[in-house]
Amino acid sequence: RFSQFEIQRGLPVRQMLQWFEQDGNDWVARNDLLRRITFRRQNLxxxxxxxxxxxxxxxxxxxxLxxxxxxxxxxxxxxxxxxHGILMLGAGETVIGQSNRFVPxxxxxxxxxxxxxxxxxxxxAAH
Structure with missing residues (x-):
């Protein structure tokens, strides 16, 4: 569940309408999106x-860590x-200096x- 404010942060309107539906004041993921996602608990x-x-x-x-x-x-x-898979980290995190396995x-x-x-x-990279 996402508020109107949360759903609009960084998500184009077209994608918002494609993947989410309004439920009162909230937005919830459509079943088609949920079937594509795997959520699991993992000890990293x-x-x-x-x-x-x-x-x-x-x-x-x-x-x-x-x-x-x-x-x-x-x-x-x-x-x-x-x-071609992607990794998303938090705004204050980076792979730079942490791993040579990734590039932007x-x-x-x-x-x-x-x-x-x-x-x-x-x-x-050479300087």
């Missing part, structure tokens, strides 16, 4: 990669993303993609 440090995903949303979690654990979690994310997405501003052959992660 101890559990193996849980499968293959198009997107991993991990907001405001990594900055609570020690650097070695952050690197381990980012490796797990890289292992479970499908080709060329398709989606603010997201990361698994580094491919020839990609140079920004933390390791």
């Amino acid at each position: 440090v101890a559990d193996p990669a849980p499968g293959q995903f198009d997107a991993v949303l991990c907001r405001n979690v990594l900055f609570y 020690a650097p070695d654990l952050r690197a381990k979690v980012l490796d797990t994310f890289a292992a479970c993303l499908r080709p 997405s060329k398709r989606l501003r603010g997201f990361y993609e698994v580094a491919g052959p020839g990609d140079v992660p920004p933390a390791y």
Whole structure:
């Protein structure tokens, strides 16, 4: 459930109407969207990669972890993303200096993609 304010933050109106429906003053996800999403509880440090995903949303979690654990979690994310999959972190989080497995997405501003052959992660680029 999302308020009118929450649903409009960063979501174009066309997508809002395609994927959500109004229920009183709130907006709720349509069943077609819910069928496409997998929600699960995951121990990011101890559990193996849980499968293959198009997107991993991990907001405001990594900055609570020690650097070695952050690197381990980012490796797990890289292992479970499908080709062209995306990683979304919190606004105060980055992969820069944390992992060489990701590069900023060329398709989606603010997201990361698994580094491919020839990609140079920004933390390791020559200055």
